[in-house]
Amino acid sequence: MLRLAVLFCFLCSPAFAGGTADPSALKNLVHQDCGSCHGLTLKGGLGPDIRPDALSHYDIDTLSEVVLDGIPGTAMPPWRPLMSEADAKNIAEYLLQGEDK
Numbered sequence: 001m002l003r004l005a006v007l008f009c010f011l012c013s014p015a016f017a018g019g020t021a022d023p024s025a026l027k028n029l030v031h032q033d034c035g036s037c038h039g040l041t042l043k044g045g046l047g048p049d050i051r052p053d054a055l056s057h058y059d060i061d062t063l064s065e066v067v068l069d070g071i072p073g074t075a076m077p078p079w080r081p082l083m084s085e086a087d088a089k090n091i092a093e094y095l096l097q098g099e100d101k
């Protein structure tokens with residue numbers, strides 16, 4: 001049940017309401033919404049470390065699919081209902097690139 005409550009909370013997140021085209025909104029989304037499981041600095045929490053070094057085995061396309069479809073059977077949710085493929089690609093790019101380089 002906690003998981004459901006957490007998911008509903010994402011729907012009211014301002015980042016989704018405002019769309020994710022703006023890069024700083026994208027960054028907020030990743031740190032707040034993904035950060036609720038992966039840690040605010042993305043170094044891991046309930047979910048694993050998703051900083052660039054931890055994701056170096058992914059390419060952008062595979063990574064954006066993980067974001068869109070989640071990982072079935074785990075707490076990693078599918079984000080497809082909440083974002084476009086372009087958003088997911090931007091997020092994948094951001095995750096692989098890391099913080100403000």
Ligand code: HEC
Nearest residue numbers: 033034037046047048050066067071074075076077079091
């Ligand atoms: C409800 C908790 C939760 C949220 C929210 C969440 N994740 Fe996850 N995520 C997980 C868990 C748990 C795993 C590990 C699944 C497993 O056991 O393989 C995971 C795995 C991943 C992986 C795979 C890591 C690897 O090394 O293979 C990526 C990438 C990822 N998440 C990205 C994201 C992104 C980007 C967001 C935000 C759009 C996000 N996650 C939001 C729980 C979450």
